[in-house]
Amino acid sequence: MACAMPYPIAPGRFAMQAALVQEMPAARSLEAPEPDHASPACRDQLGRPLRDLRLSVIDQCNFRCTYCMPKERFGRDYPFLSPEQRLSDAELLRIVRAFVGLGVEKVRLTGGEPLLRKGIESLVERIAAMRTLDGRQVEVAMTTNGSLLARKARSLRDAGLGRVTVSLDSLDDQIFRAMNDVDFPVGRVLEGIDAAIAAGLAPVKVNCVVERGTNDAQVLPLVEHFRGSDVTLRFIEYMDVEGPSGWSQSRVVPSDEIRGMVERAHALLPVTRRDGETASNYLLADGSLKLGFISSVSHPFCGDCTRARVSVDGRLYLCLFATSSVDLRQHLGAARPDEAVADAVRQAWQARGDRYSELRADRLASGKRQYPTVRMSLVGG
Ligand code: SAM
Ligand code: SF4
Ligand code: SF4
Numbered sequence: 001m002a003c004a005m006p007y008p009i010a011p012g013r014f015a016m017q018a019a020l021v022q023e024m025p026a027a028r029s030l031e032a033p034e035p036d037h038a039s040p041a042c043r044d045q046l047g048r049p050l051r052d053l054r055l056s057v058i059d060q061c062n063f064r065c066t067y068c069m070p071k072e073r074f075g076r077d078y079p080f081l082s083p084e085q086r087l088s089d090a091e092l093l094r095i096v097r098a099f100v101g102l103g104v105e106k107v108r109l110t111g112g113e114p115l116l117r118k119g120i121e122s123l124v125e126r127i128a129a130m131r132t133l134d135g136r137q138v139e140v141a142m143t144t145n146g147s148l149l150a151r152k153a154r155s156l157r158d159a160g161l162g163r164v165t166v167s168l169d170s171l172d173d174q175i176f177r178a179m180n181d182v183d184f185p186v187g188r189v190l191e192g193i194d195a196a197i198a199a200g201l202a203p204v205k206v207n208c209v210v211e212r213g214t215n216d217a218q219v220l221p222l223v224e225h226f227r228g229s230d231v232t233l234r235f236i237e238y239m240d241v242e243g244p245s246g247w248s249q250s251r252v253v254p255s256d257e258i259r260g261m262v263e264r265a266h267a268l269l270p271v272t273r274r275d276g277e278t279a280s281n282y283l284l285a286d287g288s289l290k291l292g293f294i295s296s297v298s299h300p301f302c303g304d305c306t307r308a309r310v311s312v313d314g315r316l317y318l319c320l321f322a323t324s325s326v327d328l329r330q331h332l333g334a335a336r337p338d339e340a341v342a343d344a345v346r347q348a349w350q351a352r353g354d355r356y357s358e359l360r361a362d363r364l365a366s367g368k369r370q371y372p373t374v375r376m377s378l379v380g381g
Contacts, residue, residue, distance in 0.1 A: 042102045044318075044352035050345075051106070051306035053099045055092065056380035057123065058112040058312055063145050064181040065169075067209055067238055068376050070246065071181055086312045089123050091332050095310055096127055096138075098341035102349075104308075105132045106139040110380030112312075115148040121159040128160025141165065143207070143381060147184055149192025157199040164196050165205040170218045171225055179215060197230055205232045205292075210253045212238075219261045227288040234279050234292035240360070241320070241376040249364070255280070255293035262291065277304070300357030308349065309379045316345060317379050319354035325374070 042050045060080050064071045096107055107127050114120060130138040139162050146166040168189055170176040176186035196204045206226065210216055219235065226233050235258045240247040262268060267285035278301060279292030309317040314329035326348045331340035
């Protein structure tokens with residue numbers, strides 16, 4: 001395992017963290033390495049274990065972020081999945097149970113906007129009640145746009161949600177409203193983040209997708225805003241989820257450039273990434289903020305990709321950019337044994353060789369102007 005020695009530190013003690021990082025050789029891990037409980041049988045063609053499940057619980061959203069669900073494509077007549085096409089809670093739970101039986105320990109609920117799903121707390125509660133192969137509580141996390149979090153943070157925490165990641169692309173209200181494209185005010189998302197911190201959904205992560213010419217001037221204001229809080233702030237490179245037709249490399253701000261913007265104002269200390277973690281992590285040298293950079297375009301991390309994705313219609317996607325999926329719904333009938341889902345997942349994972357981001361440059365260089373990708377709001381990012 002590539003992870004360094006355990007270095008257990010109470011979350012949120014930033015000053016102490018910085019002091020410890022300075023005593024360590026650069027880039028030691030701040031957190032204990034993850035034990036590898038993945039079933040030995042469940043490794044893919046590149047040796048990657050199946051560790052995490054991202055479960056999309058709804059494909060609809062109350063935002064129309066321009067980089068994810070542009071209004072031109074996701075208009076009033078867009079054929080979202082009907083209630084009959086969406087899996088019930090009982091069906092989703094059967095799928096989650098199969099993944100847990102294969103060694104998965106973390107389940108992230110996503111969407112669309114997961115907080116739009118009715119009874120989401122009950123789903124959280126029933127997943128959190130599951131046990132991992134070695135008898136621990138399954139970790140339940142959520143990625144949300146934060147619009148409904150102020151009123152839901154406490155009940156989600158009570159239901160057993162462990163952690164939350166909130167997407168926030170700008171502190172500037174005008175830019176934020178333009179990016180969500182439904183005129184939603186940034187203040188309500190900030191209230192949601194505060195409510196999540198108050199409810200103990202720690203560590204709260206804030207994700208910002210940086211798009212050149214749109215919100216790149218927001219990098220430093222976001223850093224300043226969250227300094228001294230218990231939030232981990234992560235900057236994400238803008239990805240070609242719609243294929244090259246709706247995306248261009250010139251609008252991607254590479255992580256190195258974003259980090260440079262921060263470094264002109266603050267010294268940074270590197271922190272080693274844990275196995276399977278997507279972000280390169282840093283700490284402001286004064287210990288006031290933990291930062292992550294997710295470089296899926298400039299420095300792809302497919303070699304560490306241990307995530308499976310399941311959409312709300314029961315399809316298993318082995319990559320965020322997959323063009324095909326495995327239908328798990330057919331294994332959910334009352335007459336089917338519970339092992340049928342697990343067998344289908346195991347088989348698919350063992351055959352997996354996906355590494356789209358590592359091949360992106362070649363594809364673009366080959367002049368391929370358009371290629372299909374699954375929609376982000378269906379598989380949940
Ligand atoms: N609606 C929830 C939210 O926005 O947090 C969850 C679903 S959303 C698809 C999950 C994540 O995907 C968000 O953090 C969002 O910023 C990110 N995302 C969507 N489109 C993206 C793109 N083109 N490039 C990079 N990240 C993207
Ligand atoms: Fe909705 Fe999230 Fe996509 Fe924005 S990024 S449109 S909030 S699903
Ligand atoms: Fe994983 Fe596919 Fe993203 Fe590579 S491109 S990190 S395989 S989801």
